[in-house]
Amino acid sequence: MTKNKIIVPLDVSNLADAIALVEKLPQVSFWKVGLELFVATGSDILKFLKYQQKQIFLDLKFHDIPNTVAGACRSASQYEVDLLTLHATAGKKALQAAVEAINTAEKPPKLLAITVLTSFSSRELAFDLKIPLELPEYALQMAILAQESGIDGAVCSPQEVSQLREVCGKDFLLVCPGVRPSWAKAGDQSRVMTPLEAIKAGADYLVIGRPITAAENPVEAWERICTEIET
Numbered sequence: 001m002t003k004n005k006i007i008v009p010l011d012v013s014n015l016a017d018a019i020a021l022v023e024k025l026p027q028v029s030f031w032k033v034g035l036e037l038f039v040a041t042g043s044d045i046l047k048f049l050k051y052q053q054k055q056i057f058l059d060l061k062f063h064d065i066p067n068t069v070a071g072a073c074r075s076a077s078q079y080e081v082d083l084l085t086l087h088a089t090a091g092k093k094a095l096q097a098a099v100e101a102i103n104t105a106e107k108p109p110k111l112l113a114i115t116v117l118t119s120f121s122s123r124e125l126a127f128d129l130k131i132p133l134e135l136p137e138y139a140l141q142m143a144i145l146a147q148e149s150g151i152d153g154a155v156c157s158p159q160e161v162s163q164l165r166e167v168c169g170k171d172f173l174l175v176c177p178g179v180r181p182s183w184a185k186a187g188d189q190s191r192v193m194t195p196l197e198a199i200k201a202g203a204d205y206l207v208i209g210r211p212i213t214a215a216e217n218p219v220e221a222w223e224r225i226c227t228e229i230e231t
């Protein structure tokens with residue numbers, strides 16, 4: 001079912017607001033917990049989502065030396081979340097250490113490597129970060145690095161997903177934020193596509209936040225997106 005492909009981020013600053021959002025949208029089966037909420041509430045929100053039998057994407061984007069990344073992944077594994085992120089730019093040794101660290105967990109999460117944050121434009125990548133490759137090529141190289149290190153999948157913009165799918169194959173999980181229906185504002189996202197375009201391009205999951213959570217009527221926004229994808 002297409003709606004199971006949509007992950008909604010709980011980008012709020014406290015547990016009460018997070019619970020209110022989950023209760024407002026009982027149709028959503030997959031929620032993302034990111035830095036803002038996890039730093040504020042720790043594992044309480046994860047326990048709540050587990051109790052509600054929701055799937056959980058813990059998006060903490062680890063980026064550190066191999067030993068520290070491994071320790072963070074080991075600690076995160078205890079929560080039995082479904083997806084967990086780290087940056088591909090942490091490098092091969094850190095990626096491999098992460099894979100090894102979660103292997104001993106009872107129910108290890110799928111690890112996803114961030115390729116290039118969807119808020120980045122080509123211009124920022126070239127001029128601010130001084131990356132000498134074109135953005136799509138750089139995102140692809142980050143995904144290949146992750147795959148060769150044993151990581152399960154990547155987070156990328158929908159604009160790069162078809163190329164990553166072609167090179168990395170059907171079993172490599174591709175999760176896309178930077179998704180905007182035609183009627184929603186892009187905000188700080190630079191590399192966007194509509195939900196239908198992103199699915200057609202080969203994304204396994206779409207992360208759609210503000211178009212739903214900041215809408216006047218989140219339930220209506222969710223249903224509108226599901227209808228757009230299904231038709």
Ligand SMILES: O=c1ccn([C@@H]2O[C@H](COP(=O)(O)O)[C@@H](O)[C@H]2O)c(=O)[nH]1
Binds near residue numbers: 009119155187208211
């Ligand atoms: O490259 C990335 C990686 C993660 N994100 C996260 O996804 C959501 C997107 O929310 P919107 O409101 O739909 O913009 C947010 O939690 C980000 O931290 C991303 O946007 N890009």
